[in-house]
Amino acid sequence: MAKTRTHLAELDPVWSRITREAEEAVRDEPLLGGLVHGCILHHATLEAALAYRMAQKLASGEMSEQLIREIADEAYRSDPSLGAAARADIVAVFDRDPACHRFIQPLLFFKGFQAVEAYRVGHWLWQQGRRDLAYMIQMRISEMFGVDIHPAARIGKGIMIDHAHSIVIGETAVVGDNVSMLHSVTLGGTGKEEEDRHPKIGDGVLIGAGAKVLGNIKVGCCSRIAAGSVVLHEVPPATTVAGVPAKIVGEAGCDQPSLSMDQMVQGCGGSKD
Incomplete structure (x- = not known):
């Protein structure tokens, strides 16, 4: 197990740290076990965890959690730069926000990070010519997070939006x-x-x-x-x-x-x- 974790850390140090912090969080606060397992520990990659979290937050009676998750999974499979940008964003939030003490916090709790990662999926849809679906994602981001980013906007990596209201x-x-x-x-x-x-x-x-x-x-x-x-x-x-x-x-x-x-x-x- 130790050897496997070392290999994982070498391949993806951000995801390795997130999973380690998630295990510590469950030990420290068992009442959050369902949330932490569902959002992090049940997934093999950061991309899968991001797709799950996005689906949880943006699902509504108009679009199911399963459908949003399938869209996000497709985006992450098709464009590896989305996952790379998410990792840079997590590190950016940790480095610049004094209220962020662990890598798991943006993924679980920070709406600025969550809104930006959902925007990235919407932007991917826009680039694919799936404009109405991109607008749908934009609308849900605005409704859920109070953040309105047009899916055609171009945003780089290593982005930190503090408070994000x-x-x-x-x-x-x-x-x-x-x-x-x-x-x-x-x-x-x-x-x-x-x-x-x-x-x-x-x-x-x-x-x-x-x-x-x-x-x-x-x-x-x-x-x-x-x-x-x-x-x-x-x-x-x-x-x-x-x-x-x-x-x-x-x-x-x-x-x-x-x-x-x-x-x-x-x-x-x-x-x-």
Whole structure:
């Protein structure tokens, strides 16, 4: 058994850690045994666990749990990048959210992570031309999590959405890798135009709570948008913007704002132990 676990850890260290933490959680709190076994320990892979959890959360009288699970299983089988992105997202949440102490927490409890992984399946459906089904998934994500991400939006890996209440990401929005955002962020348009109309967020950007980024504008890599800001113009890389409307107030303060999660205008330090 020890040899098997060592081999598993080498092949998939994220899933190996999740299963180990799940076993510890059952020992510590037996009343959660049904949840933990059903969501994690009954599955052989992270992808299978994600499909099961998504089906549990999004099922309704309009679409059964079994059907949603089959759709998600198909997506994960067809596109290995979905599972790779989920692993990067789990590590991102653990590294950046001080309230996250174990890898199992995003999978079991954090609606920001769950919404993003469900969006990824909806985006896969969109790319397959199955638009109505993608819209169905979008609707259920919005109803269950309070997160509205258009399935056509393009979102990178290593994403952390903290609290994840009232997040809106529009149809032509692009979000790079290793982006962090807090609740009530909007990546929206500015009117009724139908073409490319939503923001393009670079890698490593930190977007504070309640910030609105509107229009087909670029937010440069490793920049910071202060909480409550309304961004209407391009943001250069490695800068901090704040205000309504947002203006440049300084440099980003560090190489990776989205990793440090420092939202103070002065400085950009600190990390999770």
